Amino acid sequence: xxxxxxxxxxxxxxxxxxxxxxxxxxxxxxxxxxxxxxxxxxxxxxxxxxxxxxxxxxxxxxxxxxxxxxxxxxxxxxxxxxxxxxxxxxxxxxxxxxxxxxxxxxxxxxxxxxxxxxxxxxxxxxxxxxxxxxxxxxxxxxxxxxxxxxxxxxxxxxxxxxxxxxxxxxxxxxxxx
Numbered sequence: 001x002x003x004x005x006x007x008x009x010x011x012x013x014x015x016x017x018x019x020x021x022x023x024x025x026x027x028x029x030x031x032x033x034x035x036x037x038x039x040x041x042x043x044x045x046x047x048x049x050x051x052x053x054x055x056x057x058x059x060x061x062x063x064x065x066x067x068x069x070x071x072x073x074x075x076x077x078x079x080x081x082x083x084x085x086x087x088x089x090x091x092x093x094x095x096x097x098x099x100x101x102x103x104x105x106x107x108x109x110x111x112x113x114x115x116x117x118x119x120x121x122x123x124x125x126x127x128x129x130x131x132x133x134x135x136x137x138x139x140x141x142x143x144x145x146x147x148x149x150x151x152x153x154x155x156x157x158x159x160x161x162x163x164x165x166x167x168x169x170x171x172x173x174x175x176x177x
Contacts, residue, residue, distance in 0.1 A: 002051075008038045020048050026165055027052035027121065029097065029112050029156045030060055030081070030090065033165070036158060044120075052116050055123035057081070060094060061112040062135070080163030089162045096155045106142055113139030115152055 002022040003011065014020060023043055027034045031054070034040040043050045058076055059065045067082060076082045081090055094108070101111040109125070113136055116123040125136050144152070 006039075008042060011039060011042060015042075015046060015048070020046075022049035022051055024051040024053055024124075026054045027116070027119075028055050028057045028061060029115050029152065030057040030093070030161045031165060032156075032158045032161075040121075050121040052121050052123045055116050055125050056109050056112055060090065061097070062109045063098065063107050065094075079165070081161060081165075083163070086161075086163035093156055093160055097152075100151065100155065104142075104148075106138060107135055109135045110138045110142055111152075114142040114144050115149070118144050118149055 001014075001018055001020055002024065003014065003020055004024045006014065006023065011020065011023065023039070025034055025039065027040075027050070034050070040050060042048070056062055058079065058081075060081065067087060080086050097111065098108050101108045104111070106114075113123050113125060117139060123139075125132065127133050127136070
């Protein structure tokens with residue numbers, strides 16, 4: 001079976017009854033909660049395939065993201081990472097990541113997806129537009145060195161970004177911590 005967004009406790013209980021084959025959750029250079037809550041470690045220890053959704057952090061990890069261009073109805077306007085002081089802090093990290101990508105002659109999205117590939121997870125980026133496909137494919141051939149991975153972990157370390165995944169009310173409704 002596959003699971004979407006279980007807690008660690010739920011995952012352990014379900015896996016003890018019926019082996020879990022894969023698990024999906026949000027995971028990216030800017031959303032690294034899976035490294036803190038034990039789920040990623042549990043998946044690795046139990047040969048559970050981890051599938052990262054929103055690997056480009058809802059567009060933040062693309063060269064073309066512009067918060068001013070978001071329509072009023074765009075749900076990202078309600079996400080804590082995209083607003084106020086949180087966005088200011090996060091945009092500084094994104095600027096550093098863009099510089100890192102440019103120095104390696106790749107797009108930010110290629111860099112972000114290559115980082116996930118280096119984590120031995122499967123990424124499922126959005127592909128509604130042909131440009132998204134063209135931006136994503138180079139990640140399959142772009143390899144990050146250990147030095148690159150160390151540098152990325154210094155820029156976008158666990159806890160570097162500010163803002164929860166969803167609003168506090170949504171986090172509670174979804175059962176996220």
